Amino acid sequence: MSIDKQGMNTREGFKIIIFTLTVSVLLTLVLLGAFASSFPDAVTAFFVRPLTNRYFFGNLLAAAIPLMIAGLGIAFAFSSSNFNLGGEGQIYAGALAAVLAARTGGTNPLAIQMLALLAASIIGAVLGGISGLLKRNLRVDELLSSFLISGITVYSVDFLIAGPLRDTSSNFMTTAAIPANSAFLKIYPPSNLSTALFLALAAVITGKFIMDRTRIGFELKIAGANREFAQYAGIGASASTILPMVLSGALHGFSGGILIFGTYFKAMRGFSAGIGWSAIAVSLIAKNNPLGLIPAAFFYAYLEAGSKSVMLGANISSEIVLIIQSAVLILITATRVPLARLVSNRNQHKKEGKR
Amino acid sequence: MSSAFSAILSNAVAGMTPLLLAAMGGLFTELAGSLNIALEGLMMTGAFAGIVAAHLSSSPAIGVLTGLAATALVAWVYGIITIGLKANIFITGLAVNIFAAGLTAVLSQQFFKTKSVLAFSLAEPARPFARLAALPIVGPMLFGHTWFVYLAWILTFAGWVILFKSTYGMRLRATGSNPKALIILGKNPETYVAQSIVISGLYCALAGMSLSFPLSAFVPNISAGRGWVALVAIYLGAKKPAAIAAACFVFALAESYSNFAQGSLKIPSEFILAIPYIVTLLALISGALARRLSDRK
Numbered sequence: 001m002s003i004d005k006q007g008m009n010t011r012e013g014f015k016i017i018i019f020t021l022t023v024s025v026l027l028t029l030v031l032l033g034a035f036a037s038s039f040p041d042a043v044t045a046f047f048v049r050p051l052t053n054r055y056f057f058g059n060l061l062a063a064a065i066p067l068m069i070a071g072l073g074i075a076f077a078f079s080s081s082n083f084n085l086g087g088e089g090q091i092y093a094g095a096l097a098a099v100l101a102a103r104t105g106g107t108n109p110l111a112i113q114m115l116a117l118l119a120a121s122i123i124g125a126v127l128g129g130i131s132g133l134l135k136r137n138l139r140v141d142e143l144l145s146s147f148l149i150s151g152i153t154v155y156s157v158d159f160l161i162a163g164p165l166r167d168t169s170s171n172f173m174t175t176a177a178i179p180a181n182s183a184f185l186k187i188y189p190p191s192n193l194s195t196a197l198f199l200a201l202a203a204v205i206t207g208k209f210i211m212d213r214t215r216i217g218f219e220l221k222i223a224g225a226n227r228e229f230a231q232y233a234g235i236g237a238s239a240s241t242i243l244p245m246v247l248s249g250a251l252h253g254f255s256g257g258i259l260i261f262g263t264y265f266k267a268m269r270g271f272s273a274g275i276g277w278s279a280i281a282v283s284l285i286a287k288n289n290p291l292g293l294i295p296a297a298f299f300y301a302y303l304e305a306g307s308k309s310v311m312l313g314a315n316i317s318s319e320i321v322l323i324i325q326s327a328v329l330i331l332i333t334a335t336r337v338p339l340a341r342l343v344s345n346r347n348q349h350k351k352e353g354k355r
Numbered sequence: 356m357s358s359a360f361s362a363i364l365s366n367a368v369a370g371m372t373p374l375l376l377a378a379m380g381g382l383f384t385e386l387a388g389s390l391n392i393a394l395e396g397l398m399m400t401g402a403f404a405g406i407v408a409a410h411l412s413s414s415p416a417i418g419v420l421t422g423l424a425a426t427a428l429v430a431w432v433y434g435i436i437t438i439g440l441k442a443n444i445f446i447t448g449l450a451v452n453i454f455a456a457g458l459t460a461v462l463s464q465q466f467f468k469t470k471s472v473l474a475f476s477l478a479e480p481a482r483p484f485a486r487l488a489a490l491p492i493v494g495p496m497l498f499g500h501t502w503f504v505y506l507a508w509i510l511t512f513a514g515w516v517i518l519f520k521s522t523y524g525m526r527l528r529a530t531g532s533n534p535k536a537l538i539i540l541g542k543n544p545e546t547y548v549a550q551s552i553v554i555s556g557l558y559c560a561l562a563g564m565s566l567s568f569p570l571s572a573f574v575p576n577i578s579a580g581r582g583w584v585a586l587v588a589i590y591l592g593a594k595k596p597a598a599i600a601a602a603c604f605v606f607a608l609a610e611s612y613s614n615f616a617q618g619s620l621k622i623p624s625e626f627i628l629a630i631p632y633i634v635t636l637l638a639l640i641s642g643a644l645a646r647r648l649s650d651r652k
Binding site for chain 2: 031035083134138139140141143144145147148149151152155156158159162163277280281284315316317319320321322323325326327329330333
């Protein structure tokens with residue numbers, strides 16, 4: 001049973017990742033074969049263009065940025081057994097808060113960025129924290145409360161963007177943009193890739209450090225492994241419930257702010273939809289290990305870039321990516337035990353055969 | 356005023372139908388010991404497969420059967436993956452929701468060249484008691500509805516009988532509360548978990564079709580969070596069908612009232628859309644408060 005949880009060794013883990021990759025590539029080929037008008041073109045567009053076309057490749061890397069940061073937020077919550085399903089609302093609200101804070105009249109780009117990202121993190125932290133408080137004080141299931149709060153938040157932000165905060169000079173449902181000089185520097189034109197990439201990598205490494213080398217991280221993991229034991233060990237309910245939800249919300253809000261300064265510069269209606277759910281998947285693939293978020297986010301972004309690329313000209317819906325992603329999600333978690341067993345059994349047979 | 360009042364009540368009775376069906380489906384898995392967050396995706400599958408099959412075959416009956424079969428298939432796969440591969444049901448449930456959103460969009464694009472609303476020209480679902488709708492007061496509230504509404508009531512009652520009055524239901528509930536007892540009886544708890552997931556799929560299929568058939572259309576995200584509201588209804592109803600039905604009615608009443616208010620009070624549509632979430636959250640919190648107060652006594 002110990003293999004069920006964390007006891008699986010790296011080699012088995014590696015085999016499972018290879019297996020998941022193989023099956024998801026095969027599934028993609030099947031889907032492209034079934035739905036694309038021209039199979040060879042679709043395969044090139046899906047698998048090759050995101051890596052060889054400068055614009056697509058840069059955007060692929062850019063798309064991984066919010067997934068890493070929000071994924072880190074999920075990792076903090078999940079590793080302490082708190083289910084934050086409110087990421088969608090936290091990201092969207094964080095993005096709007098960043099725009100508002102950036103437009104308060106500052107002139108120093110760095111000061112604007114810091115103020116805006118702080119505002120984004122705070123709104124996310126508050127939204128996540130409410131679920132943490134409700135869980136600690138009233139034992140309200142945070143999985144449900146965070147999802148419901150997120151629903152309310154998304155519609156409220158929708159309203160603000162379409163109504164009071166709308167930039168009336170634009171034909172789109174959008175706020176006005178942040179001051180042009182405050183955006184992050186583009187580092188790979190013509191794509192959207194910006195210096196935010198370094199921020200994301202720094203956040204993930206800091207997250208790894210906090211989780212493995214600090215008291216806070218240790219307490220979170222103990223609470224995640226066994227809540228009762230954590231209580232006996234003197235880890236309070238606040239530390240094991242509210243703190244992870246606050247941290248998780250703050251990181252989601254932060255990633256919303258990063259989206260604004262790195263890619264979008266203004267909050268458009270629904271522009272961040274889906275990132276919260278993807279971040280959950282990314283963190284699950286990374287098994288809540290912060291460093292694992294880096295390859296997991298790039299892999300997820302690659303699938304998304306491929307499906308966007310294949311949509312051009314192949315008359316196939318980019319939602320094909322959702323089907324592939326759901327398969328990846330199931331495979332990477334489901335194949336843990338039985339597949340590892342299958343593989344090791346086969347190896348044993350081989351060894352026995354040699355004898 | 357009184358006509359508005361009866362219209363609000365009548366819409367609430369119709370509006371509670373998908374919630375009630377999804378919640379009853381979720382109750383089967385809940386009592387078998389697992390939180391089924393895939394209700395949303397299963398509803399979407401049923402709504403899509405049912406209406407598309409009804410359109411293609413020009414037969415609502417074939418549509419309903421196809422919707423049931425397709426959703427049961429998805430639920431069955433969801434079940435065997437969860438149990439057979441010992442995966443976390445939370446993760447597989449999430450995957451089902453993502454899968455349903457993806458598959459419906461891809462198939463829409465493929466066969467109807469659009470990812471937005473698929474509007475068909477199917478006849479309205481039958482209203483079996485429409486003649487009685489002329490009765491004063493209770494008439495419009497209880498009798499003017501489509502057959503989905505009455506089927507939901509029947510299936511709620513049937514669900515109660517199966518879960519609480521039959522040996523099968525007792526064993527299914529034991530799966531969640533005391534699986535060792537089942538093993539002693541020589542029964543495999545996993546069989547009951549798998550069956551509960553397929554049953555929840557059948558209920559959700561009807562829940563989804565009760566949305567798409569009256570509209571004669573499939574709208575992306577047609578379930579609009581109802582699977583989650585249904586989970587809250589199970590919790591608030593303390594896993595008792597009658598109380599779950601009451602919770603669903605309260606949620607539907609709030610939605611029906613806000614739809615009415617939108618017309619007369621000119622509330623922004625975003626807030627109307629947010630109202631089910633607000634009411635559900637408030638109900639969740641007050642339920643927890645009440646529980647806490649009664650614990651203290």
